Amino acid sequence: MTEINRRRFLGILTALPLAPYCATATAAAAAAEAPRLASAVSSDDGVHSLLIRRADGQTLFQHPLPARAHQVLVDAPRQRLVVVSRRPGYSLEVIDYRELKALKRIAVTEGGSFYGHAELSADGRYLMTTEASAADDEGRVVFRDVEDDYRVVREIRSGGVGPHELRRFGDTLIVANGGIRTEGREKTNLDTMQPSLVRLDIASGEIRETHRFDETFHQASIRHIDLTPDGAVLVAMQYEGTPRPDTPLAAIQRPGEAMTTLPIPAGVHAQLRQYCGSACVDSSGRYGAISAPRGNQMMFWDLQEARYLGQCMVLDGCGLARGQAAGEFYASSGVGRVYRLKAQTQARERIDKTPSLHWDNHMVNLA
Template identity: 45%
Template sequence: MAINRRHFLGWLTATPVILANFASQASAAAEPLYASASQGQDGQYYLHLFNLQAGELMRHPLPERAHQIATHPEYPWLFAVARRPGQFLDVIDYQQQKRVKQIRCDADSQLCGHAQISTDGQWLLTTEQSMHSEFGEIVVRAIDQDFNIVARLSTYGIGPHELRIGTDQQTLIIANGGIQTDGRVKLNIDSMDPSLAYVDMHTGECLEQVRLASKFHQSGIRHIDLSASGQVIMAMQYEGHPADRVPLFASHRRGQPIQPLALPDEVHSQLQQYGGSACFDASGNYAAVSAPRGNLITLWDMQTGQFIKALPVQDGCGLAKTHQAAEFLVSNGLGRLYRLNAQTLQRQLISESTHFSVHWDNHLANLAVS
């Protein structure tokens, strides 16, 4: 999401109540903005907006725990999506610091934690699971029609989670976890069927669908990211035996099979079969995949598919690219933020993050100031 610099500066000038001691810094406008869901020390759930020089810019209360924060390409809006199996999605105007709309999905459906906004800003797309449908759905809402539902597209798989809009701006890329659930209870571990699906966002046609080898059918594909060249990186969560040696991370390009990303045995054994967020850097040549249960962030050369290193971050899960190639911002459940670099292999604690007094949720969004 690109934010007009003039509008951003005007916002800072017009709203001194948003921690003016930070916002008055002239350098703040040059830094990207980041957003994340969180839980405060008071137990309340929040949507946070901040940058690394100005610090915290907004802390907006949410009705329940959120998972992903999506951004709008034109409006100063953030979309806080409920954690699965929640049913709310709050649209927040971060300039006005107020809620624009609270969307509730149908009573017989649940949100799956993720959303995207079409590149023209017209459509809100959410992954949802209805109790009346075998497959998950992409529910399409018209933003300029008070978020009314205008289409429901099949995800061609059970338990959809994260989605991306393809580089052609016409294709939806969907991570189907393959797990049937009742609330958060998993019902079909023995017959899981995870997949990565490419769906035409206008016709709903399945253009391509790929799976890992059948012996890895309990590796649920949960989180993905997409590079400018069309490469997908995916993080998986394995539901089989804790000692099994299975892929947890993989990459994909259209027309090719999924390529598992190989980890050294000593790293794989620490991850507890759980991949968190996946993120490409600004260049698209490097990627980071978090492993919060293993307290590690894995770094990858995506041109070769080679593992670079795993850097320790306790309960680190949220990932976002910065404006620097090979650099990532990491958030953790202890309320800390770190810079990680896939070239220098350095890890730097962001000292300002020690003042936030929150527990960051699983995902981090970058709102680049243009």
């Protein structure tokens, strides 16, 4: 079946959820087994696209993008995805993942650029993105009204330079301010960078908490985060200074408490090349995973006990999405593979291999 035909066929299936014949029932059962994963991908010849693909390797939708993209945000009530272009990014792509069609391309406001990540307000009304401002070095969180054609309605300060991933917890917005000032993709302030993890009051824009490491580690760029159900933040970092064996690369920060590093055994830490890619908390909220694509490792922790569980090797692996079961994760790689991983045992099961598909840094499970 060609991609187009398959897409149409699936479109029909999703339009008739209760269709009472066998084929539908079989397809539905298969769907339950293989969740849909969404990610930015690139091809060997440098074409960038959004990909929606079943975990077992069946492509449902592939949509070309104007540039390399980073996070894919799920707007579940509207069955939409917002694909954020990679920093310095200039557009967002809105996709209907039920109908499998592109809805809209949103250009960044003049003078600004996207940092690659987005989040939704509690009521789903506002899309929030980390962006650079033409006015000064400090990052911004820009609010767009989803109900009003994604019109920009508000802008607040992110509390630091180079904000990257952001997550909402209740009425609080948590922003990873990477600390790095850039011109294009060139880093221009590594000697003086001051990354921070900030908890902001969304309504007022006021900063409630700012977390930093000791000055010794001011070059640990706080970039990627995920949340547990009780608002603890799992943090993945990239160290920009002189390599050393004790640089913070993974951390946890619970509401109102200091940010503390998560243990990584010395032998593993030495292989990571001071670089972690994605952070992901599992469906139970107990287990955390962080990818290290330069060290080809996926690491796991019991977050309740802040205990290191182990790692498994995934070549060029970066994208992480939670699975259904406790401790279960999906991982994608730049060399075209998708795996199901188990935090408790560090078991690795390869479920897809298409070498020409370079899965980009982040992946999300649409279930």
